[in-house]
Amino acid sequence: MASTITDSQKPFSLDPYHVSEEFGFILPAPLMPLLNTQFLESHRELRLAHLALSVMTMGYVWQEGEDDTVKMLPRNLAIPYCEVSQRLGLPPILTHADAVLANWRKRDPQGLFDMENLELLVTLPGGDNVRGFFMVTLLVELAAVPAIKSIPLVINGVQCGDAETVTRALEEFSQAMQGMTDALKLMHDVSYVVPVYVKPEVFYGIMRIYLSGWKDNSSMPAGLVYEGVQAEPMEYSGGSAAQSSLLHCFDELLGVKHEAKSGAFLTRMRNYMPPSHKRLIQDISLQPSLRGFVQQQACEPLTAAFQLCVTKLLALRSYHINVVSRFITVPAARARQLRNQGNISQEETVSRAPTALEETGTGGSGIMSFLKTVRDRTRDVSI
Numbered sequence: 001m002a003s004t005i006t007d008s009q010k011p012f013s014l015d016p017y018h019v020s021e022e023f024g025f026i027l028p029a030p031l032m033p034l035l036n037t038q039f040l041e042s043h044r045e046l047r048l049a050h051l052a053l054s055v056m057t058m059g060y061v062w063q064e065g066e067d068d069t070v071k072m073l074p075r076n077l078a079i080p081y082c083e084v085s086q087r088l089g090l091p092p093i094l095t096h097a098d099a100v101l102a103n104w105r106k107r108d109p110q111g112l113f114d115m116e117n118l119e120l121l122v123t124l125p126g127g128d129n130v131r132g133f134f135m136v137t138l139l140v141e142l143a144a145v146p147a148i149k150s151i152p153l154v155i156n157g158v159q160c161g162d163a164e165t166v167t168r169a170l171e172e173f174s175q176a177m178q179g180m181t182d183a184l185k186l187m188h189d190v191s192y193v194v195p196v197y198v199k200p201e202v203f204y205g206i207m208r209i210y211l212s213g214w215k216d217n218s219s220m221p222a223g224l225v226y227e228g229v230q231a232e233p234m235e236y237s238g239g240s241a242a243q244s245s246l247l248h249c250f251d252e253l254l255g256v257k258h259e260a261k262s263g264a265f266l267t268r269m270r271n272y273m274p275p276s277h278k279r280l281i282q283d284i285s286l287q288p289s290l291r292g293f294v295q296q297q298a299c300e301p302l303t304a305a306f307q308l309c310v311t312k313l314l315a316l317r318s319y320h321i322n323v324v325s326r327f328i329t330v331p332a333a334r335a336r337q338l339r340n341q342g343n344i345s346q347e348e349t350v351s352r353a354p355t356a357l358e359e360t361g362t363g364g365s366g367i368m369s370f371l372k373t374v375r376d377r378t379r380d381v382s383i
């Protein structure tokens, strides 16, 4: 009678341990699978995939700094990234819609939508500063919600000639813009309980390169080849809050007309927004002129409410210029000074910043002249 062989009596073999007789502990022929995007169904799933692939791509492209940058994004990243991007109508690069609008979760799901209870889904090099940078920007978006809600009230009020409704809606609108400026101030509020404070030298020296793109960027003059997608390189601007739909909507509502060059840059930034947000901006621009309505009504409270909106938008843009000076102009001057002294010490965080971005924004604009022109054209709509 044959005896049953128990496990302990089986001949000892390496197979069950994933150890190969040919390669030992080495994994034989590791796979490089292509991520399959066909199982992504909902808009939110696609946005999460875009965010994750964007962060991996920015890491891959910029991990070695601005010298000897890569020319090609490998197919394993490029193909799924371009598929997801195409389905969303977003470009295959990190955008404001990824890093800010789709990059948050509540720690306690029942808790408040506030700084203490929010955290990022994915981050970039720069420690707590990255959290502060994206979270403060998210809080600016949040502070703007009452302004967005008042847009249909303004448009419908103008359409039916209801000056009182328009006045009230514009008052809400201007209050929200004040809230946005207050939220922006948190970017350098050292006293805040939870770390939101962003150190200018960390933003400038470490974080900024990971937000930058491959258009109008001298360290990647030819752009980037997305392997397996297209043989020719493609050029895309980096992430910037110029891609936030907020001020685009406000400008269209108030009738702000930008100069050709800055206007062209801002219009191009609309291609970095979710297409439905871009459509909202365009549809606002097609409505009868609010400013014309205010002038025609010649009603004191309405004119005052409109004027307050212009003043608050101007104040927001002026404060933003202040922030940009603190976070870019000042550290850039320090980096230049160190370079001129031949003192490129890695201990000074600003020295690690890419020189290609000294004069230009991550979106590729010539920063200060651009921002000042945009602010000055805002002033032009005053009544």
Ligand code: HEM
Pocket: 136, 137, 140, 141, 184, 187, 198, 203, 239, 240, 241, 242, 243, 244, 247, 317, 320, 323, 324, 327, 328, 360, 361, 362, 363, 364, 365, 366, 367, 370, 371, 374, 375
């Ligand atoms: C450390 C913080 C920030 C820095 C250094 C910064 C820098 C810049 C730069 C350089 C530009 C020029 C466009 C480009 O090339 O990217 C710009 C544009 C812009 N930024 Fe910021 N930004 C900061 C925070 C924010 C925040 C929190 C918001 C609010 C959502 C914001 C809203 C805008 C807008 C709307 C523009 C387009 C110009 C305009 O419409 O006035 N920025 N920013």
